[in-house]
Amino acid sequence: MKKDTVSYFDAEITSMIKKEYKELYPKLSILILGSAGLGIDDKFSDLEAAFYLNDSDWKESGANLQLSLNEILRKHNPWQQKGSVLCVHPISWLLDGQAESILSGKDDIHWDQIEISSLYTIQNNRIYYDPEGKLSTLRERTKAECYPNEQWKKKILISFRTLISEDYPEFYKCVIRSLRGEAQVLAGRMIEELLEMAFLLQQQYYPWRTHLTWAFSQSPSLLETFGSDIEEVIMGKSMRKKLLAVQNAIETYKEYMITHDLLPEVDMKSEKLDEELLWAERMHAWENPDWHAYVNSYSKEAVEDGYPADDFWVWSLWGKSVKVAGRKNECKDT
Numbered sequence: 001m002k003k004d005t006v007s008y009f010d011a012e013i014t015s016m017i018k019k020e021y022k023e024l025y026p027k028l029s030i031l032i033l034g035s036a037g038l039g040i041d042d043k044f045s046d047l048e049a050a051f052y053l054n055d056s057d058w059k060e061s062g063a064n065l066q067l068s069l070n071e072i073l074r075k076h077n078p079w080q081q082k083g084s085v086l087c088v089h090p091i092s093w094l095l096d097g098q099a100e101s102i103l104s105g106k107d108d109i110h111w112d113q114i115e116i117s118s119l120y121t122i123q124n125n126r127i128y129y130d131p132e133g134k135l136s137t138l139r140e141r142t143k144a145e146c147y148p149n150e151q152w153k154k155k156i157l158i159s160f161r162t163l164i165s166e167d168y169p170e171f172y173k174c175v176i177r178s179l180r181g182e183a184q185v186l187a188g189r190m191i192e193e194l195l196e197m198a199f200l201l202q203q204q205y206y207p208w209r210t211h212l213t214w215a216f217s218q219s220p221s222l223l224e225t226f227g228s229d230i231e232e233v234i235m236g237k238s239m240r241k242k243l244l245a246v247q248n249a250i251e252t253y254k255e256y257m258i259t260h261d262l263l264p265e266v267d268m269k270s271e272k273l274d275e276e277l278l279w280a281e282r283m284h285a286w287e288n289p290d291w292h293a294y295v296n297s298y299s300k301e302a303v304e305d306g307y308p309a310d311d312f313w314v315w316s317l318w319g320k321s322v323k324v325a326g327r328k329n330e331c332k333d334t
Contacts, residue, residue: 004078005036005047009128012072013049013086020068024061027053029091030129037125038211046084047077050094052134058090091134095122095142102141103134111151116196119147120205120215144203152203153286156262159197161277164250167193171246175239183239190246191233194253198226201256226252265289279313 009030017025033048035041051069053062069086077084092100096114119142127135171186173179192209195216199206202222207215216222216230229252232245258268265285270276283291298312305322307314315322 005032005041005126006128008047008078009049012076013069014129016068016072017065021061021065024053024057024065026131027057028129029053029132029134030127031121031135032126032128033121034125035211037121038207038214039126040211040214046082047073047086048084049086049128051086051088052091052094053088055090055092058088062088062090095119095138099134099138102138111148112154114142116155116199116205117208119144120207123205124207124215144205147203147205150286152200153263153265154284156197156200156257157266157277157286158281159193159200160253160257161274161281163190163193163197165274165278168246168250172243175243180239187233187239187242190242191230194226194230194233194246194249197253198222198230201226201253201260201262225256265291 009032014025017028029052031037031050031052033050035045036047037049051065066088069088073081073084073086091103095102096118098109098111098114101109122135122138122142123144127139130136167186167189171183171190174183174186192212195212196206198216199219199222202219202225204219204222206212213234216227226249229245229249233242233249236242236245254268254273257263263280263285265288266280267273267276279295280291283294285291288294294316295312298315299309301315302311303309305315
């Protein structure tokens with residue numbers, strides 16, 4: 001981070017708070033957000049920061065502090081005025097509402113309710129002031145190593161399933177149909193999803209989309225493993241070249257998952273991988289590693305009642321209420 005960001009806070013922000021909110025100042029925790037908080041501080045940067053208080057202090061004094069901060073930004077802001085904001089928040093809002101549970105040391109943290117980008121922010125943005133150690137405690141207790149393995153599996157499975165079953169097929173159709181506008185939109189989605197998934201595959205948090213490629217470039221391991229594939233998608237001179245690059249990236253990701261056994265509950269070599277991933281997601285394979293037995297039992301019922309095994313999901317929903325009169329033994333499992 002450039003020195004002038006810290007100097008600005010020292011000269012303009014904290015001096016005002018110390019003077020006008022002397023009793024409140026020691027209770028504050030200040031996190032510098034956005035590009036300035038990540039050290040990308042250039043002429044295009046705005047200034048974003050969050051000032052955290054416990055809920056009772058926020059209700060009692062937050063409004064006045066907010067008005068004072070607004071006035072400072074109006075009078076003197078060396079960054080881009082548009083987009084600049086200094087917000088006073090209750091600490092309970094941090095990490096998508098899970099901060100207090102984490103600070104209290106409880107075991108019932110709802111990790112699935114915390115956005116990966118929120119975790120990236122608490123890990124990487126500049127902690128400017130934290131006298132009670134709340135922000136540093138949250139940073140320590142939410143390191144990537146602390147993120148539950150089941151949640152990594154869930155994120156990887158859902159992301160890969162969405163990529164190969166939904167967005168890539170749509171991208172493919174738009175390219176071969178020469179639908180240029182739609183293809184451009186989906187190419188952007190491909191890049192975003194491939195970048196995010198690269199982080200997930202190596203159990204790293206990723207930031208909000210405006211800093212995705214920058215954060216990717218800061219990780220030597222990501223660049224070495226996935227950099228060339230993603231570069232081809234970004235720099236491809238035609239949509240067909242981008243399409244081929246996406247296909248190659250998908251194969252790279254698939255092989256990486258197989259080699260590192262990231263989803264042992266899923267048959268990544270299945271000839272019907274899209275269906276395998278779909279049912280793995282629906283059956284919560286990250287929590288139920290024996291989910292195939294459930295599918296197999298209903299597949300057997302379907303075949304015994306004269307229907308293809310692929311119709312198992314009907315039996316999973318309706319069970320014995322499926323009407324099979326006149327169909328028994330008419331259809332064999334192929």
